[in-house]
Amino acid sequence: MAGRGESLQSLRARGILHVDMDAFFVAVEQRERPELRGQLVIVGFPAERSVVLSASYEARAYGIRSAMPMAVAMRQCPGAVIVPPRHGLYYEVSRELMRIFADFTHLVEPLSVDEAFLDVSGAVRRLGPPEAIAAQTKARIRRELGITASVGVAATKFVAKIASARSKPDGLLVVRPEDTVAFLHALPVGALWGVGQKARESLARLGIHTVADLAHTPDSTLRRVLGSSGVHAKQLAWGIDPRPVTPVREEKSLGAEETFPVDVADDAVLHRELLRLAHRVAGRLRAAQLAAGTVALKLRYSDFSTLSRSHALSVPTDSAQQLYTAAKSLLASVGTRPLSVRLIGLRGERLERSDGAPRQLSLDRADDNWRTAEEALDRVAARFGPGTLRPARLLREWRGPAEGRPEAP
Amino acid sequence: MKFRVERDVLTEAVSWAARSLSPRPPVPVLAGLLLKAHDGVVSLSSFDYETSARLEIPAEIVQEGTILVSGRLLADICRSLPAAPVDVETDGTKVTLTCRRSSFHLATMPEGEYPALPELPPITGAVSGDAFAKAVAQVIIAASKDDTLPILTGVRMEIEHDLITLLATDRYRLAMRELPWSPANPSTSTAALVKAKTLNEVAKTLGGAGSLNVALAEDESHLIGFESGGRTTTSLLVDGDYPKIRSLFPDSTPIHAVVATQELVEAVRRVSLVAERNTPVRLAFTDGLVALDAGTGEDAQASEELEAKLTGEEITVAFNPHYLIEGLSVIETPFVRFSFTSAPKPAMITAQRELDGDDEVDYRYLVMPVRLPN
Numbered sequence: 067m068a069g070r071g072e073s074l075q076s077l078r079a080r081g082i083l084h085v086d087m088d089a090f091f092v093a094v095e096q097r098e099r100p101e102l103r104g105q106l107v108i109v110g111f112p113a114e115r116s117v118v119l120s121a122s123y124e125a126r127a128y129g130i131r132s133a134m135p136m137a138v139a140m141r142q143c144p145g146a147v148i149v150p151p152r153h154g155l156y157y158e159v160s161r162e163l164m165r166i167f168a169d170f171t172h173l174v175e176p177l178s179v180d181e182a183f184l185d186v187s188g189a190v191r192r193l194g195p196p197e198a199i200a201a202q203t204k205a206r207i208r209r210e211l212g213i214t215a216s217v218g219v220a221a222t223k224f225v226a227k228i229a230s231a232r233s234k235p236d237g238l239l240v241v242r243p244e245d246t247v248a249f250l251h252a253l254p255v256g257a258l259w260g261v262g263q264k265a266r267e268s269l270a271r272l273g274i275h276t277v278a279d280l281a282h283t284p285d286s287t288l289r290r291v292l293g294s295s296g297v298h299a300k301q302l303a304w305g306i307d308p309r310p311v312t313p314v315r316e317e318k319s320l321g322a323e324e325t326f327p328v329d330v331a332d333d334a335v336l337h338r339e340l341l342r343l344a345h346r347v348a349g350r351l352r353a354a355q356l357a358a359g360t361v362a363l364k365l366r367y368s369d370f371s372t373l374s375r376s377h378a379l380s381v382p383t384d385s386a387q388q389l390y391t392a393a394k395s396l397l398a399s400v401g402t403r404p405l406s407v408r409l410i411g412l413r414g415e416r417l418e419r420s421d422g423a424p425r426q427l428s429l430d431r432a433d434d435n436w437r438t439a440e441e442a443l444d445r446v447a448a449r450f451g452p453g454t455l456r457p458a459r460l461l462r463e464w465r466g467p468a469e470g471r472p473e474a475p
Numbered sequence: 476m477k478f479r480v481e482r483d484v485l486t487e488a489v490s491w492a493a494r495s496l497s498p499r500p501p502v503p504v505l506a507g508l509l510l511k512a513h514d515g516v517v518s519l520s521s522f523d524y525e526t527s528a529r530l531e532i533p534a535e536i537v538q539e540g541t542i543l544v545s546g547r548l549l550a551d552i553c554r555s556l557p558a559a560p561v562d563v564e565t566d567g568t569k570v571t572l573t574c575r576r577s578s579f580h581l582a583t584m585p586e587g588e589y590p591a592l593p594e595l596p597p598i599t600g601a602v603s604g605d606a607f608a609k610a611v612a613q614v615i616i617a618a619s620k621d622d623t624l625p626i627l628t629g630v631r632m633e634i635e636h637d638l639i640t641l642l643a644t645d646r647y648r649l650a651m652r653e654l655p656w657s658p659a660n661p662s663t664s665t666a667a668l669v670k671a672k673t674l675n676e677v678a679k680t681l682g683g684a685g686s687l688n689v690a691l692a693e694d695e696s697h698l699i700g701f702e703s704g705g706r707t708t709t710s711l712l713v714d715g716d717y718p719k720i721r722s723l724f725p726d727s728t729p730i731h732a733v734v735a736t737q738e739l740v741e742a743v744r745r746v747s748l749v750a751e752r753n754t755p756v757r758l759a760f761t762d763g764l765v766a767l768d769a770g771t772g773e774d775a776q777a778s779e780e781l782e783a784k785l786t787g788e789e790i791t792v793a794f795n796p797h798y799l800i801e802g803l804s805v806i807e808t809p810f811v812r813f814s815f816t817s818a819p820k821p822a823m824i825t826a827q828r829e830l831d832g833d834d835e836v837d838y839r840y841l842v843m844p845v846r847l848p849n
Contacts, residue, residue, distance in 0.1 A: 377621075377622075377623060379621070380619075380620070380621055380645065380647070381647070391623055391624075392623050394623075395622065395623035396623075399622075421848075422848040423848065424754055424755050424793065424845045424846065424847050424848060425845065425846045426647055426795055426843065426845050427647075427819065427843045427844060427845065427846055428646045428647055428843060429644065429646055429647065429648070429649060429720070429723050429821060429841070429843050430646055430718065430723075432646070433646075
């Protein structure tokens with residue numbers, strides 16, 4: 067593995083993760099039924115005409131593969147425990163998985179229930195280099211879902227996907243941009259997308275067996291053998307894959323909330339928490355290059371009843387100061403609160419891209435000044451860690467003292 | 476209480492007074508309209524702690540008295556009555572409205588619980604209702620609609636001797652209008668911050684009817700009152716320090732361009748059809764020409780050219796089309812003048828009667844441009 071430093075810098079240009087669960091259905095079943103751990107497990111219906119949906123790594127050692135006819139699998143691995151699939155449960159876990167991904171970046175492209183591409187370039191300031199984010203993702207999946215994932219990290223989707231496959235199970239493989247070509251060229255030609263069984267045979271007749279072979283074959287030859295996909299395969303062979311990670315659905319909102327250790331009735335405490343949440347949300351908006359057109363406030367009272375209020379801004383913002391101002395006035399619009407507050411949340415909604423977007427200037431230049439200040443905050447946080455530089459009011463973090471707790475009106 | 480009044484007179488009076496009723500009254504009695512029959516007139520009042528409205532109409536009073544009824548219901552009933560005299564009579568805790576063969580029995584509310592309406596402060600001066608209405612329409616476009624900045628939802632009214640200056644800004648544009656008036660005291664010098672909504676109502680319902688009296692409280696009541704044709708309204712002023720915004724007008728503008736107002740409004744409307752939310756329309760001024768365009772290369776694009784008389788260097792500026800149209804729409808002269816310092820600085824829009832003349836400076840609309848990505 068290349069050393070840190072310069073290579074990190076180059077990875078920072080674009081950090082793409084391919085996250086793939088290890089034997090997902092089997093892993094979920096083993097989580098639910100711990101006695102299945104370490105066993106030969108096959109998920110599928112034990113019927114002649116059924117196919118294997120998922121197999122444990124132990125079963126794979128017997129040559130069991132997904133989509134293999136169940137009859138064949140049962141013959142090949144007679145000792146295996148056959149578990150009928152519970153799709154409802156897997157979808158449930160999948161939703162939790164996607165929620166974890168969304169916490170790292172809004173650029174998530176799900177490929178199936180258990181794998182997705184994540185473009186984490188925008189989260190580098192907040193969470194560290196892509197490999198660190200990959201490790202955090204793996205750790206959260208293990209901790210919160212009780213299953214394992216393999217993650218490939220690269221500058222392109224194609225290489226990230228190959229890397230995750232080669233790190234299985236429970237692995238993490240980083241392919242740096244400068245190592246990409248060497249990494250690819252060592253692979254058999256079938257590793258390239260679009261090169262299937264038939265294409266492999268045609269290429270083999272020309273003596274093309276590895277990615278390196280294909281990379282050094284003239285375009286005209288490839289076009290003759292593989293048609294229009296030939297040139298595309300050659301681009302992949304040189305690590306060229308400009309396809310962006312395209313979320314199926316753009317993230318619609320971005321927020322943060324805080325449950326108080328002790329319920330709060332004091333406006334000053336709520337305001338301070340809102341200011342901190344505003345900085346958290348604004349920082350994430352800026353990192354993701356988004357701006358919010360609407361600000362929403364969420365309050366949960368001590369009896370768990372919850373209310374939300376939202377306010378449309380005249381100009382979309384990614385500034386903590388503006389989110390804070392709007393949230394504070396939303397809190398005031400609630401009027402007298404019937405109970406003390408258990409949880410407070412701030413959310414930016416109606417998100418739109420802020421990079422490359424025209425920006426309405428203000429007469430007093432206050433927007434620009436706050437923006438400049440908060441961008442400086444981002445740079446300090448990127449260099450010295452989050453929270454090193456804070457608004458003065460947040461210097462002494464509030465820890466609700468049990469005594470002196472304000473009474474609810 | 477018992478009186479008879481013509482339907483048209485009653486309907487008009489009730490709907491004017493009911494206008495300032497709050498849809499969510501702070502206390503139930505404030506949903507009511509207070510009717511008081513005395514000395515040959517019926518007076519109607521409404522109040523929501525912030526705004527009050529009062530007027531008197533002539534009526535045949537049979538028996539004097541006071542009642543409080545739901546203003547919204549009364550307004551709806553009056554509008555639907557046939558054109559004939561209306562008899563109003565109390566009957567225990569109810570009030571009966573009879574018009575030809577229709578009759579309505581409404582519940583009354585306890586008038587004893589109705590708060591005292593604020594007094595109209597002493598008259599500060601008088602202004603032409605028509606001129607005032609026009610001036611208000613020109614400045615309120617720039618007032619903020621964002622309640623998170625309460626101060627900016629107000630219009631600043633500065634009174635200096637025989638001149639009223641109205642100012643409004645939402646931080647992205649600024650409108651300033653000066654108009655002459657007749658102060659009660661020639662040396663009057665004062666200022667107030669009035670809700671744009673209130674001023675708009677006053678302009679619509681009290682403007683255009685001859686002279687409009689303005690009454691600004693000198694005491695701690697923080698009230699402004701308006702009176703015209705026997706109708707009185709008072710409103711609480713907006714609290715807070717208004718930013719010093721006059722200094723935002725540029726001292727000198729080396730570049731200016733004159734364009735036909737109506738043609739420009741129409742062109743901006745057309746071109747901005749392709750401008751999605753928050754995307755600007757660009758105006759490129761060159762010698763004799765202004766080229767408008769909007770949209771991006773990826774999506775739809777539109778462009779249009781108009782004649783323009785340019786003095787100074789060529790300049791290209793992008794604006795929020797909505798801000799531009801609002802400003803141009805309140806310019807009544809055939810031509811409009813854009814005055815620039817430089818591209819990222821605010822542009823000033825003023826009215827101009829002739830292509831080669833001077834601009835009129837009693838109304839100035841300052842609009843901040845949009846910065847385009849590099």
